[in-house]
Amino acid sequence: MLRRPVRNWASIWKRPVRLINCQKKTGMARQLHARRLEGVDKNIWVEFTQLTADYKAVNVGQGFPDFSPPSFIQEAFCSAITGGASMHQYTRGFGHPALVKILAKFFGRIVGRDIDPMEDFQITVGAYQALFCTFQALIDEGDEVIIVEPFFDCYQPMVKMAGGTPLLLVCQKSTGPALSSADWVLSPEELASNLNPRTKAIVINTPNNPLGKVYQRDELQMIADFCIKHDIICISDEVYEWLTYDGAQHIKIASLPGMWERTVTIGSAGKSFSATGWKVGWAMGPGNIIKHLKTIHQNSVYHCATAAQREYDTFGTEDSYFKQLPAQLHKKRLRLAECLRSVGLEPVMPQGGYFMITDISSLQVDLNDPSTKDEPYDFRIVKWLIKEKGLATIPVSGFYSPEHRGNVQNYIRFCFVKEDSTLKAAEDIIRQWSVKK
Amino acid sequence: RNSGQHLLCKLTAAASSYKVLFVFTSMASVTHKNAKRIEGLDKNVWITFTSVAADPTIVNLGQGYPDIPPPSYVKEGLVQAVMVDRLNQYTRGFGHPTLVKALSQVYGKVCGRQIDPFKEILVTVGGYGSLFCSIQGLIEEGDEVIIIEPFFDCYVPMVKMAGAKPVFIPLRLKSDRKTDISSADWFLDQDELASKFNSKTKAIIINTPNNPIGKVFTRNELQAIADLCIKHDTLCLSDEVYEWLTYKGHDHVKIATLPGMWDRTITVGSAGKTFSVTGWKLGWSIGPEHLVKHLQTVMQNSLYACPTPLQEAVAQGLLRDYELMGQPDCYFSSLAEELQGKRDRIATILKQAGMNPVIPEGGYFMIADVTALNQHLSHVEDDEPYDYKFIKWMTKEKKLAAIPVTAFCGEESIKHFEKYIRFCFIKQDSTLDAAEAILKNWNKA
Numbered sequence A: 001m002l003r004r005p006v007r008n009w010a011s012i013w014k015r016p017v018r019l020i021n022c023q024k025k026t027g028m029a030r031q032l033h034a035r036r037l038e039g040v041d042k043n044i045w046v047e048f049t050q051l052t053a054d055y056k057a058v059n060v061g062q063g064f065p066d067f068s069p070p071s072f073i074q075e076a077f078c079s080a081i082t083g084g085a086s087m088h089q090y091t092r093g094f095g096h097p098a099l100v101k102i103l104a105k106f107f108g109r110i111v112g113r114d115i116d117p118m119e120d121f122q123i124t125v126g127a128y129q130a131l132f133c134t135f136q137a138l139i140d141e142g143d144e145v146i147i148v149e150p151f152f153d154c155y156q157p158m159v160k161m162a163g164g165t166p167l168l169l170v171c172q173k174s175t176g177p178a179l180s181s182a183d184w185v186l187s188p189e190e191l192a193s194n195l196n197p198r199t200k201a202i203v204i205n206t207p208n209n210p211l212g213k214v215y216q217r218d219e220l221q222m223i224a225d226f227c228i229k230h231d232i233i234c235i236s237d238e239v240y241e242w243l244t245y246d247g248a249q250h251i252k253i254a255s256l257p258g259m260w261e262r263t264v265t266i267g268s269a270g271k272s273f274s275a276t277g278w279k280v281g282w283a284m285g286p287g288n289i290i291k292h293l294k295t296i297h298q299n300s301v302y303h304c305a306t307a308a309q310r311e312y313d314t315f316g317t318e319d320s321y322f323k324q325l326p327a328q329l330h331k332k333r334l335r336l337a338e339c340l341r342s343v344g345l346e347p348v349m350p351q352g353g354y355f356m357i358t359d360i361s362s363l364q365v366d367l368n369d370p371s372t373k374d375e376p377y378d379f380r381i382v383k384w385l386i387k388e389k390g391l392a393t394i395p396v397s398g399f400y401s402p403e404h405r406g407n408v409q410n411y412i413r414f415c416f417v418k419e420d421s422t423l424k425a426a427e428d429i430i431r432q433w434s435v436k437k
Numbered sequence B: 001r002n003s004g005q006h007l008l009c010k011l012t013a014a015a016s017s018y019k020v021l022f023v024f025t026s027m028a029s030v031t032h033k034n035a036k037r038i039e040g041l042d043k044n045v046w047i048t049f050t051s052v053a054a055d056p057t058i059v060n061l062g063q064g065y066p067d068i069p070p071p072s073y074v075k076e077g078l079v080q081a082v083m084v085d086r087l088n089q090y091t092r093g094f095g096h097p098t099l100v101k102a103l104s105q106v107y108g109k110v111c112g113r114q115i116d117p118f119k120e121i122l123v124t125v126g127g128y129g130s131l132f133c134s135i136q137g138l139i140e141e142g143d144e145v146i147i148i149e150p151f152f153d154c155y156v157p158m159v160k161m162a163g164a165k166p167v168f169i170p171l172r173l174k175s176d177r178k179t180d181i182s183s184a185d186w187f188l189d190q191d192e193l194a195s196k197f198n199s200k201t202k203a204i205i206i207n208t209p210n211n212p213i214g215k216v217f218t219r220n221e222l223q224a225i226a227d228l229c230i231k232h233d234t235l236c237l238s239d240e241v242y243e244w245l246t247y248k249g250h251d252h253v254k255i256a257t258l259p260g261m262w263d264r265t266i267t268v269g270s271a272g273k274t275f276s277v278t279g280w281k282l283g284w285s286i287g288p289e290h291l292v293k294h295l296q297t298v299m300q301n302s303l304y305a306c307p308t309p310l311q312e313a314v315a316q317g318l319l320r321d322y323e324l325m326g327q328p329d330c331y332f333s334s335l336a337e338e339l340q341g342k343r344d345r346i347a348t349i350l351k352q353a354g355m356n357p358v359i360p361e362g363g364y365f366m367i368a369d370v371t372a373l374n375q376h377l378s379h380v381e382d383d384e385p386y387d388y389k390f391i392k393w394m395t396k397e398k399k400l401a402a403i404p405v406t407a408f409c410g411e412e413s414i415k416h417f418e419k420y421i422r423f424c425f426i427k428q429d430s431t432l433d434a435a436e437a438i439l440k441n442w443n444k445a
Helices: A022-026 A044-055 A071-081 A097-111 A126-138 A155-161 A188-193 A217-230 A287-296 A304-314 A321-342 A377-389 A402-408 A420-436 B002-015 B045-053 B072-082 B097-111 B126-138 B155-161 B190-196 B219-232 B289-302 B308-323 B331-352 B386-398 B411-417 B429-440
Strands: A121-124 A144-149 A165-170 A199-205 A233-237 A263-268 A281-284 A346-348 A355-359 A411-415 B121-124 B144-149 B165-170 B201-207 B235-239 B265-270 B283-286 B356-359 B365-369 B420-424
Touching (some): A097 A121, A121 A126, A121 A287, A126 A263, A126 A287, A155 B289, A165 A402, A321 A346, A321 A420, A377 A411, B097 B308, B126 B155, B126 B235, B144 B155, B308 B331, B331 B365, B331 B429
Parallel strands (some): A233 A263
Antiparallel strands (some): A121 A281, A346 A355, A355 A411, B121 B283, B265 B283, B365 B420
């Protein structure tokens, strides 16, 4: 069915591919799929969520909370549902007025400027779609987009699907034991040396998935200087913006001088309110950039507005969910780290976010699964853990390109935004298995 | 900078012609330019006409959504779903298991075949999302896509955004009568249709029941299209969002059920239209695995998943109505019956005003020919089609809003459609009462 063999990094993921002979089965002789899909057909979440479900593993893999969202969230939803006929019909395509107004107020206060609710926002089906709209609207064939590794996996296929070329820059682990996500740094020299006339944008993610790194002001300033000097757009994925620990501060690069006019900031209601299944996100930025995203998209959501209003009103107080949630997660983070250390593993303490990566070099595992023999070591370990131990995690090399994957095959990612009972179940598996060694 | 953009928006809205290419203001720098794929696609008929809707003194039969409430069990289903913690988190990307299984049951029954819920169904953000995933997944530069006029407006920008060329063929009125026209009197010329197919034709998009005319394609008409698809090895994208809304004497036929068509057809459905919850923006694509998998690839690279609680609620609604299929209580048929009354009422009052409505066999729109009113509009802006001018005049002078039908056709066909305006009748009785008051008094100065 494909006109030529597709050779690319994504083919390393060994999801069983059923090669269907198009001619025999369908009677259609022509190529079916559009070429923009080539090389972007594999997906780590599709693969691992299926495996996790098949083996009913304890899920500390995919990034979603398994505890309840705050009750005010569910109440907001219910009151919207019973709130009159218009609540169930189309709203303003670029974002429900009540929602964009509260977001403009909320972020205006944080960023320190007047944000226009109608011009400077595009509400989307999750931050995922905000990223999609951004790339589709701004990236042309041949444009280059700098992606900082490790990266949330969708950035690369999205850039490719838009015809762009991803330019991958690794956040390097500083020498010595890397015990905190702060030990991963982006070098200014490497950033500067990767510039060329086609470089159109850079994608950053802070707090970072999977590392948990929270970029410091000087690091963001370094990136900002680069963007301003070379007239580059910054796409800043800040979905975990409320989840920072140990006094680390989340800083919005769009608030740095000269950056508002060239930054698209991505946010997520799902991550903010522990309701990932709502799939509500946004892209925020200057009207002249956001208007291009609007051309891509039409949407309709309404129930987030009430919840967001409540958070605006309680912002900074003890009642604020944005204070309570990180406090709650801080403990879970410590707990998981302690458990991992107790069995001789080396977790990297994240400064922010939902995730913790762990060096598993000290594990001696007899991997004899022939179906995974050509995969990176961390993929093999993760699959073995799901199938043999009933524990689901995510391999960290999935967040790297193949060229840079070599140094990180010893890390797996845990999500600690889980109920205590889930964390306990995970701990029991880890401890028991270690004892057997 | 902002005021410049606002002025530009006002100017383009005033020009109000989809033919006008949008001219970009110069931006701070060259590299902030948009990607080429969206050039010329930012104009939208709704931007022009929904601002009209904001005025509460205007009776709005333009917007295509219900102002009648959704069935209460659907709303209750959503409340129940939200109270289950797990249903507030991510679900399966290609469709929540409960929903795809329910869809498999309902459509398995309707199509008379086993439909694999995981491989042959994709849940999307409305019918719109299904069209997007299908076109992005299957259409590319160099392809031609046949589109039947008048068409739901998004087909053309989506085909263009995929780099392909839209090829138009109009439905043509063929009737001896001058009045009492039905959507069944509009046909595709078979020779003309055949002439549109060539080796570059990747797909044809059909919409049945059709928006805006309301035509419900007969089995024979669909067979003729199917024969051409098979002969030219073409895909068929069948937009069937109004599938349950057919009126007495007219049956909805799924082209995918015709011999040789399942393997080359994607059928689009909509929860919003099925349950009168357009704001939920949930739809689905159903088809063979070798096509649906490409739509799934687009999905996994664009949205990943649709909202979980909405999917659960739609699943429960479908399961409830599946049990009632064939009975009068089934919402799929009870809504059609309710709308038939509104359809007939609107047709009567339009005739009273001197318009010639085209009675739709399906859907919730009705187009009406305004020629007989002889309304002179030369004083309204010059270079617009007649229907745009008529609507603007009618909105201002009669406080009644509708949509111009030429918004749904290509340039070559303007002359065939510019005497028609589109009314939406899925409205409460009070809205229809207000419209009636205006139309009864039409001829009184």
